[in-house]
Amino acid sequence: MWGRLPPVACRLSSIAHRPSPIPDSHQSPVTMYSFNMDTSVLTRNNVRVFGHGTQPMLFAHGFGCDQNMWRYVTPAFADDYKVIVFDYVGSGKSDLSAYDPKRYSTLAGYAEDVLDVIHSLDLTDIILVGHSVSSMIGLLAANQEPERFARLIMVGPSPRYINDPPYVGGFERKDIEGLLETMEKNYIGWANFLAPAIMKNADRPELSRELEESFCSTDPVIARRFAEATFFSDNRADLAGIRVPSLIMQCSDDLIAPFDVGEYLHRTMPQSTLRVLQATGHCPHMSHPEETIGVIREYLSGR
Amino acid sequence: MTDRLSDVDIGVDSLLDTAPCGFVSFADDGTIRAANTTLCEMLGYARDELQGRRLESLLNLGSRIFYQTHFFPLVKLHGRAEEIFLLLRSKSGDDVATLCNAVRRQRGGEWITDCIFTRVYERQKFEDALLRAKKAAEEANEQLERQAMELEMSEQQLLEQGEELERQRTLAEEANRAKSAFLATMSHELRTPLNAIGGYVQLLELGIQGPITEKQADSLVRISRAQRHLLRLINDVLNLARIEAGRVEYNLAPCSLKEMADAVLPMVEPQLQSRGVRYSVAIAPELTAYTDHEKVQQILLNLLSNATKFTPANGSVTVTGSADGERGERVRLVVRDTGVGIPAERLAQVFEPFVQVDDSHARRAEGSGLGLAISRDLARGMGGELTAESEVNVGSAFTLTLPALLPT
Numbered sequence: 150m151w152g153r154l155p156p157v158a159c160r161l162s163s164i165a166h167r168p169s170p171i172p173d174s175h176q177s178p179v180t181m182y183s184f185n186m187d188t189s190v191l192t193r194n195n196v197r198v199f200g201h202g203t204q205p206m207l208f209a210h211g212f213g214c215d216q217n218m219w220r221y222v223t224p225a226f227a228d229d230y231k232v233i234v235f236d237y238v239g240s241g242k243s244d245l246s247a248y249d250p251k252r253y254s255t256l257a258g259y260a261e262d263v264l265d266v267i268h269s270l271d272l273t274d275i276i277l278v279g280h281s282v283s284s285m286i287g288l289l290a291a292n293q294e295p296e297r298f299a300r301l302i303m304v305g306p307s308p309r310y311i312n313d314p315p316y317v318g319g320f321e322r323k324d325i326e327g328l329l330e331t332m333e334k335n336y337i338g339w340a341n342f343l344a345p346a347i348m349k350n351a352d353r354p355e356l357s358r359e360l361e362e363s364f365c366s367t368d369p370v371i372a373r374r375f376a377e378a379t380f381f382s383d384n385r386a387d388l389a390g391i392r393v394p395s396l397i398m399q400c401s402d403d404l405i406a407p408f409d410v411g412e413y414l415h416r417t418m419p420q421s422t423l424r425v426l427q428a429t430g431h432c433p434h435m436s437h438p439e440e441t442i443g444v445i446r447e448y449l450s451g452r
Numbered sequence: 453m454t455d456r457l458s459d460v461d462i463g464v465d466s467l468l469d470t471a472p473c474g475f476v477s478f479a480d481d482g483t484i485r486a487a488n489t490t491l492c493e494m495l496g497y498a499r500d501e502l503q504g505r506r507l508e509s510l511l512n513l514g515s516r517i518f519y520q521t522h523f524f525p526l527v528k529l530h531g532r533a534e535e536i537f538l539l540l541r542s543k544s545g546d547d548v549a550t551l552c553n554a555v556r557r558q559r560g561g562e563w564i565t566d567c568i569f570t571r572v573y574e575r576q577k578f579e580d581a582l583l584r585a586k587k588a589a590e591e592a593n594e595q596l597e598r599q600a601m602e603l604e605m606s607e608q609q610l611l612e613q614g615e616e617l618e619r620q621r622t623l624a625e626e627a628n629r630a631k632s633a634f635l636a637t638m639s640h641e642l643r644t645p646l647n648a649i650g651g652y653v654q655l656l657e658l659g660i661q662g663p664i665t666e667k668q669a670d671s672l673v674r675i676s677r678a679q680r681h682l683l684r685l686i687n688d689v690l691n692l693a694r695i696e697a698g699r700v701e702y703n704l705a706p707c708s709l710k711e712m713a714d715a716v717l718p719m720v721e722p723q724l725q726s727r728g729v730r731y732s733v734a735i736a737p738e739l740t741a742y743t744d745h746e747k748v749q750q751i752l753l754n755l756l757s758n759a760t761k762f763t764p765a766n767g768s769v770t771v772t773g774s775a776d777g778e779r780g781e782r783v784r785l786v787v788r789d790t791g792v793g794i795p796a797e798r799l800a801q802v803f804e805p806f807v808q809v810d811d812s813h814a815r816r817a818e819g820s821g822l823g824l825a826i827s828r829d830l831a832r833g834m835g836g837e838l839t840a841e842s843e844v845n846v847g848s849a850f851t852l853t854l855p856a857l858l859p860t
Contacts, residue, residue: 212521213518213521213522214521218525320517321513327514327515327539328515328518331518332522334537334579402506404508404517429506430481430482430524432528435525435529436480436481437481
């Protein structure tokens with residue numbers, strides 16, 4: 150169904166996928182791979198590192214957005230940690246030409262991105278903070294190389310979104326299909342809305358940039374595949390094997406990751422701590438950054 | 453909630469309350485702070501039922517996920533959202549399609565997102581149709597690409613089949629040439645002993661090697677008749693083989709049609725007279741063909757002897773000549789008889805080698821069955837044509853068309 154990228158909505162990807170008639174060594178991933186693998190991943194995943202501490206705190210964004218969603222939380226940890234944020238390939242300002250439909254059709258492909266970033270910076274003793282689907286992506290990465298991880302902090306995690314009685318995920322398959330339809334409709338609208346907004350602000354490039362940063366995934370094909378990888382995934386079997394201590398941050402009234410799911414995770418994952426936030430919704434790091442920061446700090450200080 | 457709306461400006465407030473779009477204000481955690489009457493009516497809620505509710509509870513499940521993963525981050529990061537398609541969920545559980553514009557701003561010490569929802573009816577149908585059309589186009593495109601690939605493959609196959617056919621054609625042509633060469637050689641080789649038989653029969657008949665009895669003379673007549681018959685068959689085969697092998701040479705020259713017809717007459721006259729068939733020639737003396745007169749005579753002889761064979765006593769055989777073509781670039785010789793005729797379904801076959809119209813005729817009329825085939829091949833070899841028309845029990849007409857010698 151999505152075999153071909155539509156002409157308007159795939160603005161970014163169409164530029165990235167089309168071979169440029171003039172070779173541009175600054176942007177060519179091939180050049181970078183051949184000379185310096187590390188640099189290539191850092192560029193590919195738009196990795197940013199800041200902060201004054203030594204222990205790495207790696208923030209992984211969820212489906213639908215990019216590293217910008219961490220901007221209300223990360224400054225609080227910059228004094229004590231080395232903060233690392235990045236965009237998954239296909240999201241934010243990642244290198245869309247590196248997008249491989251097969252690799253990113255399952256969460257394992259996204260876990261490879263996490264491990265690639267970790268290897269590039271040679272990180273150890275990592276605190277991984279993952280939002281939503283990135284909780285499970287982080288879990289998969291930690292199951293592969295547990296020795297590199299110190300803690301997993303899961304913000305609104307769910308190992309499976311679709312009900313599978315007696316397991317309650319909160320959704321039926323048709324609900325996810327409803328999401329895909331809503332996305333489809335909005336990517337039409339967004340493309341129409343975004344293009345003139347950028348053109349109108351041609352004299353203010355910083356605004357256009359901000360716009361682009363705000364739209365975490367403007368490519369409907371990539372977004373749809375990420376949504377399918379996320380909401381049709383089932384990582385329940387990966388939970389029990391986790392060897393890294395974890396914090397499950399459960400929001401009070403989260404429709405995407407209901408309370409039963411947080412309980413289930415806590416029951417199934419050894420060395421897990423469950424904290425129920427007062428914050429409601431699915432994005433406490435955006436809606437309730439102070440509480441989010443507090444809960445993370447408390448957990449880390451209690452080690 | 454109503455207080456919040458009403459304590460600003462009565463006129464604008466009441467406008468806002470009943471404006472033709474739903475209006476809702478909510479905090480970052482989604483808690484609804486205000487809603488207008490239009491929204492309540494749109495979703496079938498009483499105003500106080502929305503008190504303390506979260507916006508997400510007014511969305512259908514798919515749109516809830518979209519709200520959390522896209523809409524809220526967008527409003528939070530960008531401060532506004534425009535033309536977002538959301539399906540609201542009414543109190544009775546029905547989906548209400550809307551387009552939403554939102555602005556997030558600080559008010560009364562709190563961050564509030566103000567949202568308007570415009571219902572979409574027709575637009576949604578159009579969008580659905582567009583999406584369906586887009587998908588159909590994509591699928592059609594994929595199918596076309598598949599078909600193009602298949603076509604390319606079948607083209608390749610056709611090319612290969614064409615090459616195979618060409619190889620087979622070459623082989624068939626070679627086989628045919630070999631056959632013609634074989635027939636030509638064998639016919640020639642057969643004629644030699646047949647001529648020897650004929651010669652020795654003559655010697656015996658003449659009594660040169662001693663007197664013969666009446667019975668022996670009778671036998672010799674029979675041997676001689678059989679020998680001549682066999683020789684004629686072989687000559688026909690040889691002729692056909694030569695034509696097919698392309699070994700016939702045509703000496704083209706201006707030839708008078710009348711002279712050629714007259715030259716043949718003596719050869720068939722005895723037959724005509726013995727069978728009691730009338731014969732007439734009507735050819736204008738100026739009609740001239742550019743052709744090989746020997747071959748034309750051979751054709752005419754064949755046509756006339758056929759006509760004679762198949763025409764009963766008191767019938768007639770006529771030869772007529774005429775000009776043909778717009779500029780008289782062709783001439784025609786028609787041999788017409790009042791004979792038994794040829795059934796329509798058999799007419800096309802009479803030019804095939806070894807075909808005679810039926811066995812009873814074949815028995816009555818001796819011949820190899822090659823005469824007409826040879827005649828037509830010869831006619832074509834000279835740039836002409838031989839065609840036939842016939843009606844059973846009325847007669848047949850064979851038309852020989854030849855290139856004319858045009859006055860220059």
